[in-house]
Amino acid sequence: MISIRTRLIGTYLLLIVLTVSLVEFGVYSLINNYYMTNISTILKSEQDICIDLYEQLYYNHDLYMESDTVADKLMGYTDAQLHLLDLEGRLLFDSINQYDRGGALLTFPDVGNGIITGMGLWQGELDSGEPVYAITQPLTIDDTPIGAIRFVTSLEESYSVINQLMVMLLLIGLGIVVAVFMVSLVMSNSIIKPLKLLANHAKGISKGDYSKRLVKSNNDEIGQLIDDLNHMSEELARTEQVKDQFIGSISHELRTPLTSIKGWIVTLRTGGGGGEILKSK
Numbered sequence: 704m705i706s707i708r709t710r711l712i713g714t715y716l717l718l719i720v721l722t723v724s725l726v727e728f729g730v731y732s733l734i735n736n737y738y739m740t741n742i743s744t745i746l747k748s749e750q751d752i753c754i755d756l757y758e759q760l761y762y763n764h765d766l767y768m769e770s771d772t773v774a775d776k777l778m779g780y781t782d783a784q785l786h787l788l789d790l791e792g793r794l795l796f797d798s799i800n801q802y803d804r805g806g807a808l809l810t811f812p813d814v815g816n817g818i819i820t821g822m823g824l825w826q827g828e829l830d831s832g833e834p835v836y837a838i839t840q841p842l843t844i845d846d847t848p849i850g851a852i853r854f855v856t857s858l859e860e861s862y863s864v865i866n867q868l869m870v871m872l873l874l875i876g877l878g879i880v881v882a883v884f885m886v887s888l889v890m891s892n893s894i895i896k897p898l899k900l901l902a903n904h905a906k907g908i909s910k911g912d913y914s915k916r917l918v919k920s921n922n923d924e925i926g927q928l929i930d931d932l933n934h935m936s937e938e939l940a941r942t943e944q945v946k947d948q949f950i951g952s953i954s955h956e957l958r959t960p961l962t963s964i965k966g967w968i969v970t971l972r973t974g975g976g977g978g979e980i981l982k983s984k
Contacts, residue, residue, distance in 0.1 A: 707898070708891040715887035716880065723876040727869075734868055738861050739836070743824065746838045746854045749781040753852060756780070757842055766842065766850045770795040777852075786853035788839070790818060795850065808853070813839045818851050826858070834858040897925045901932060908936060911943075 756777065764773050770787045774796045778785055787796040792809035794802050808814045817823030817839025825837045837855045841848040907915055916933050 706895075708895050711891045711894070712884065712887045715883055715890075719880055719883040723879055727872050727876055730872055731865075731869055734865055738865060739826065742836050742856065742858070742861065743838065746781075746783060746836070746856060747840075749783065750838060750840055750852060750854050752780050753777040754840060754842060757852075758844065762844050767795065774798065781854060783854040783856040786839075786855065787842075788814065788818070788851040788853060790848060790850060792818060792851075811837060813837045814851070814853065817841065817853065818848070834862055894925070897929070901925075901928060904932060904936075908932075908939065914940070 757773065761773055761776055764776075766773060766787065767789065774785055774787055778798055784801070785796070785798040786794060786802075786808065788808060789795055792807050792814045794804050794806050794808055797804070802808065811825055813823030813825035815823065818841060821841055823837075823839040826835075828834050834857070835855050836858055837853060839851050839853040842850045842852050904915060914936075916936065918929075
């Protein structure tokens, strides 16, 4: 048999765990989206500045022959890893020399999309397992694409911050679950304790003990039940008293004639004529 206390506590815990899980999932999604949106906005803003500078000031430098010169002039405007690419997606310059020059980077989704559609975004992991965010846009001269510029930034620090926030959220959620568990214990006790008193009182009544009265602590449904049970005890006690009085009265009324009859029987058994008559019969 599953007790009421177990059902109450289990129900409270199930509801709060589901609620906390949904809230924390929603908060995690919001935090992650906030960080990724900010990173994307910052990278795009920095990249737009570099594109404008090239198109307005450094367009006289050939992107293919003077990629190092172009990159030197643009690297001061961003902390991200800088790639200069040709229209085939081949690497012309890498600010940290992670990839070999001339290697194709079209395997990354942002490169192909950036060259073809004018904007490419990608969030994923490198072969080393490092999480990164990349953005690629074309470089143009007189609205004619001549290559592409790509920014790549690591997400390890951002993920570290997000994970720390999630740990805090999990601890807060755990604290809420523990608090709800304690509250559910108190609430279940406030219900179970009066019910146990009612059950014991009902057992006493079933055994004929009508003298005890329960004291209600709250004016609720259980308090009303206690009042009704106390009233029932009073009525049963009154009925029991009436019954005892009735039996006592009947016993008294019957005892007097029975005593007289018993006296006459004794007299007749021990007397004169009456005894002879009885004997002859």
